[in-house]
Amino acid sequence: MKQNISEMVWLYVKKRPFLKEVLRENIVNYSALARKISLEIFGNLEHENAVKMALIRLSRKMERIETDLEGKILELLQNSSMLIKSKVAVVISTGQLEGLTPLSFAKSGRHMTYIIEQKELQKIPKSRAIWKIEENLNLITIESPEELEEVPGVISYVLGSLASEGINVVEFISCYTDTLLVVRQADTGAAYRILSSIMQ
Secondary structure, eight states, rough: OOOHHHHHHHHHHHTTHHHHHOOOOOEEEEEEHHHHHHHTTSSSSHHHHHHHHHHHHHHHHHHHHHEEEEEEHHHHHHHOOEEEEEEEEEEEEEOOOOOOSEEEEEEESSOOEEEEEEEGGGGOOOTEEEEEEEEEEEEEEEEGGGGGGSTTTTTHHHHHHHTTTTTTOOOOEEEEEEEEEEEEHHHHHHHHHHHHHOOO
């Protein structure tokens, strides 16, 4: 039964990312959380102590794993470089646009996203195929070692660091060891400072 309780607690936590964070940081009232989970899962408090112990074990395990992983992520980012290109635009269309020299582009089932130099906008004919155009953007390119493919969570760490400071990434494309982030001009200075701090 203990194994089942541990598995059930893990499934409960896994579906709630905020709980993963507070457990990892060890900033949770285990007794209160155990009561809540016991009532939600079992409908009573019969297994409250077992749930509490499962939470404590899970917290220690997550702290250990996350600490090791964060070290690997930071080491990889410290071996990465960053480039910033200004005067960039993002064009989203429902079809392919001819005559452009994009900095990057991505295609999904219904749309194509082009990251282009702003001066390239004059080459785009007026068309119903154009879904959206956003100008006055900057492109941040993070060039990483090949180990990027082997270390989970790098992109999540970068995006999370920016999001925690209120910086919205307008577009994001990952291509092999290059990570392309498009941000608004007003956010570029702060984004650069944040990324520099985790890459040093």
